[in-house]
Amino acid sequence: MPFEGHLDQNDGWSVSGWAFDRDRPNEPVEVEVELSSGFTGRVRADEFRADLLAHGVGNGRHGFVYRLPLEWKSPAIETITARIKGTSFTLNGSPMSRQSRALVELVAGDIVNNCNLRCPFCIVDYANVKGLKLMTLETFKRSLDLLPITKPGNFWLSCLHEPTLNPQFIDFIEAVPDAYRDRISFTTNLAKRLSDELLERLANSGIHSIRVSFDSRDPAAFARLRQNGKYEIFADNLARLSARLKTSRRRPVLHFITMAFKDNYREIADLVRHGRELGSTIHEIRYIYYVPHVAHWGKEHILNAAEWAELERMLAPVAATGHLSVAGPVNGTREQFEEERGLADYVARETSFGGSQDPAHMVVPDPAVIGRMLPDEALRLRMRWDGVMMTEQISEDLFRVNINKLEYSAAYFASLRVAAMGKALEAVEG
Ligand code: SF4
Incomplete structure (x- = not known):
């Protein structure tokens, strides 16, 4: 068979790898991704990777990253298999256990x-x-x-x-x-x-x-x-x-x-x-x-x-x-x-983020409300010297919290994620 490919890794959110047809070294192939829960999807393996080029894999444009679906209907342990579409060639590294998604x-x-x-x-x-x-x-x-x-x-x-x-x-x-x-x-x-x-x-x-x-x-x-x-x-x-x-x-x-x-x-x-x-x-x-x-x-x-x-x-x-x-x-x-874009009306600030409100007077926002404004992604948090936190995924005018006011910060941010995921599920289920 003229095919090569490898399923490299997943973090629960997405899976990545590469796939290649030696008979068509400069053309991308399509990869079918199959989960043990029954879900199947497709992705074009056409992303450039310097390591592929360095190892003589065609023109190096044979990588892929595939965004996995939510796992709400999945068994506790799910596996991922990938093959080149229209062939029986399964990518090396398959099947791979799906990791749990980081909060x-x-x-x-x-x-x-x-x-x-x-x-x-x-x-x-x-x-x-x-x-x-x-x-x-x-x-x-x-x-x-x-x-x-x-x-x-x-x-x-x-x-x-x-x-x-x-x-x-x-x-x-x-x-x-x-x-x-x-x-x-x-x-x-x-x-x-x-x-x-x-x-x-x-x-x-x-x-x-x-x-x-x-x-x-x-x-x-x-x-x-x-x-x-x-x-x-x-x-x-x-x-x-x-x-x-x-x-x-x-x-x-x-x-x-x-x-x-x-x-x-x-x-x-x-x-x-x-x-x-x-x-x-x-x-x-x-x-x-x-x-x-x-x-x-x-x-x-x-x-x-x-x-x-x-x-x-x-x-x-x-x-x-x-x-x-x-x-x-x-x-x-x-x-x-x-x-000099933006220089004419630029004003230097006292803090890079978080505003000047006294953190002692900050009210803890309802995580169920804020979570529904967030995308279905792992949180990217910022934390200031005084404990004021925000996420990069939403305007700081909509969300700031003082970590000193949280009983258990992991539970608070986990509930933000749960609300974001709930909204994503509703969208999927229509
Ligand atoms: S934060 Fe880094 S880049 Fe900025 S002044 Fe200090 S050393 Fe320089």
């Missing part, structure tokens, strides 16, 4: 409201952010019952700001039960001098990953990009963290993030090589995200199409040495900078 995809928290640096490309405008406000350990502990319903690595101690500014930063991590440490991750600029003791505890914490912003090894370029940061402090923190991670038995993943600009793009391939020597598992290269307050700086510093293409060529030799993730500009980004 929460992400808790993007921040345990402070501020940063020690003022990077000129930061998506947060700190112009009107006042002082340093800290999450309390008590508020953090209220969020911990969300851990069992959140995916590994997806409970963040920092989304927008610098978590090491909280003097209790390491105590927060150690307040997480051992069984759920793998849910925790955070991003840091490593620009505040960190003690040996803190680094030792961190390296042995068993958390999922530490994401480090790493843009340059040139002190002058570092100072331009990481304004207020001193390269010597950053490099010293990083060297000591790396050494401790290499001997740790409960080692978090070391994950670097490099922002690419005119200032540093010619050294990024070397940064990736150096990062590997320091023990990195993942290195992400990112293009700037447009927000109005960075328009002027960005116009002078963003990479044009030719420079970005040159960067991709320079990265090719290091791409095979580990997990390199390269995210180019989102469509329209360069035009947004060119037009």
Whole structure:
């Protein structure tokens, strides 16, 4: 038979894999997905995957992701089988057990409201952010019952700001039960001098990953990009963290993030090589995200199409040495900078989300009402230093809740999901 294919994985929400006809290497095939409950569906296997191309699977455009139906009529354990339509060829990896659907995809928290640096490309405008406000350990502990319903690595101690500014930063991590440490991750600029003791505890914490912003090894370029940061402090923190991670038995993943600009793009391939020597598992290269307050700086510093293409060529030799993730500009980004879109009527805010209402006066919204406004998806939650939470899936004007007012936050957010699912079921059943 000329067919090949594999059912790779599912998370209860969707199943993915690839399928291919060697006799027609540049044409997509259709895949039939069958559940043991009797449901059948179809999907065209035409998504591009670099790994397929690298392994000689036609033109690489043979991947698929299929959104699974709700499981309300299914037996407790359901299996998924996939075959190429019109053939008896069953994809390897079939049948696969369907996973249970996660209630929460992400808790993007921040345990402070501020940063020690003022990077000129930061998506947060700190112009009107006042002082340093800290999450309390008590508020953090209220969020911990969300851990069992959140995916590994997806409970963040920092989304927008610098978590090491909280003097209790390491105590927060150690307040997480051992069984759920793998849910925790955070991003840091490593620009505040960190003690040996803190680094030792961190390296042995068993958390999922530490994401480090790493843009340059040139002190002058570092100072331009990481304004207020001193390269010597950053490099010293990083060297000591790396050494401790290499001997740790409960080692978090070391994950670097490099922002690419005119200032540093010619050294990024070397940064990736150096990062590997320091023990990195993942290195992400990112293009700037447009927000109005960075328009002027960005116009002078963003990479044009030719420079970005040159960067991709320079990265090719290091791409095979580990997990390199390269995210180019989102469509329209360069035009947004060119037009300075939204800058004329832009006003800096005091908080990135959640408004200025005193959380003590916030009323807990009825989850049955809010849930019916939500899409049928795992929740993507944001949590502010003071415990104010929202979801990315609905306007914050419609939904904000103070976690300090919830008896049991997992039950509250589970009931949001149940209401969302109930509405989706009604739509299916007509
Ligand atoms: S280190 Fe991160 S959070 Fe701080 S100013 Fe720079 S980009 Fe923003």
